[in-house]
Amino acid sequence: MTRLLVRLFLLLAVVAGLIGAALVWYAQRPLQWSGDAVEYTLRPGTALRQAARQIEAAGVPVDGRLLGLIGRVAVDGTRLQAGSYAFNSGVTPLELLGMMTRGDVSMREVRFIEGWTLKQIRTALAASPDLKQDAAALSDAELLAQLGSDATFVEGWFFPDTYLFAAGDSDLSILKRAHHAMRAQLEQAWAARAPDLPYASLQDALIMASIVEKETGAAADRDKVASVFVNRLRAGMPLQTDPTVIYGLGERFDGNLTRAHLQTDGPYNTYLRRGLPPTPIAAPGRASIEAALNPAPTRYYYFVARGDGSSVFSKTLAEHNSAVDRYQRRPARAARN
CATH class of the missing domain: 3.30.1490.480 (Endolytic murein transglycosylase)
Incomplete structure (x- = not known):
């Protein structure tokens, strides 16, 4: 019996070894x-x-x-x-x-572009079939509450960047990451800001950065564009910037900004109202935030587009009118003829 048990044990060991090797x-x-x-x-x-x-x-x-x-x-x-x-x-x-x-998960991505509005950001999130749409139905106030933010507005508070996510993640998780990234960028730039800027808060800086983002055609002009608007704020002049009026028009804007639009009062009409508009008009990138908080030390109060993406900057209205005539009125008349 003992010999039989030994053989059986050996057989089981061999079988287990074969199974283990096969596995x-x-x-x-x-x-x-x-x-x-x-x-x-x-x-x-x-x-x-x-x-x-x-x-x-x-x-x-x-x-x-x-x-x-x-x-x-x-x-x-x-x-x-x-x-x-x-x-x-x-x-x-x-x-x-x-x-x-x-946890080597496969990642998807969604990109927020500099100068996008919250509406455009929401559209990009909604276009991803791999995201849970938890934030899609939230109002701006509800979204702020979900973000845990102490901001008084939600527009502009999402940092433009490429965000990676796994299928099944929530759109709200991406918005939270973008919001925290924007706050971090603002706080870092705020800590190193130029002295005596006409901003009462981070939110003011964010509003200005959004205007700089929409008004800058050439990257090299960004800090000078910022200086124009900062100089105007300091002097109590209206900012007179088209992108704020366009933002205020919303769906009514058809691509053609008219004199009637500029003469119609509204919270975003910076031709008729002095100071900053009530909210940002877009999400600014890092370069625009830096420019808003460290504008070039200039005495410029005006600028006009050359037509190649860059701008001509002027100290006086007479200089500005001359630049407008050279780069906008004359080319427009030549095109009509």
């Missing part, structure tokens, strides 16, 4: 399929065995039972990280599990 071979065997990467989203709280079956059902040619067994033996299956993954042909079961243990 090791399978764990390191590349999984091959034709076509694109297979995408799989692991939801929080999903058990290893369930995840293995889901991966097989998603289109990865792997035996879900063996994948689950490898996960229990070779990796800590309790440490799988939720997220979206992209598995390419040639990945081994062990590599696949390693990706999920490390």
Whole structure:
């Protein structure tokens, strides 16, 4: 009987060794399929065995039972990280599990452009089929509350940048990241600002930066554009900037800014009202924030576009009128003739 037990034990050991060797071979065997990467989203709280079956059902040619067994033996299956993954042909079961243990998620991206309004940002978020639309139905006031912001307006408070996210993430999470990034950029620039600027708060600086963003055609002119508007604020002159009027018109603006528009009063008509408009008119980038808080030390009060993206700056109204005649009125008359 003892000899029989020994033989049985040896047989079981051999079988276990063969099974173990087969499992090791399978764990390191590349999984091959034709076509694109297979995408799989692991939801929080999903058990290893369930995840293995889901991966097989998603289109990865792997035996879900063996994948689950490898996960229990070779990796800590309790440490799988939720997220979206992209598995390419040639990945081994062990590599696949390693990706999920490390959290090597596949990322999407959404980009916010300098000078975009909140409406344009919302449109970009809504266009992504991989985002949960949690913020889409929120009013501006509700969005501010969700952001936990002490700002009095929401326009302009989202830093233009490229934001990476995993499929299934919330649009609100991206807006929160963009809001925190804008506050960080503003606070950093505010701490290093020029002395005696005519701003009472970060929000004033953000409003000015948004105007600089929309008014600057050439990057080299940015700090001089800022200086014009800062000099006007200091002198108590109206800012007289078209982009604020256009923003105030909203959907009524058809691409043609008329004299009637400039003569119609409204909170964003900086031809008729002195000081800053009530909110930003767009989301400024870092360069415009820097220019608003460190404008060039000039005595310029006017500027006019040359037509090539750059501007001509003037100290007096007479100089400005001469520049307008040279770069706008004469070319316009020549074009009509």
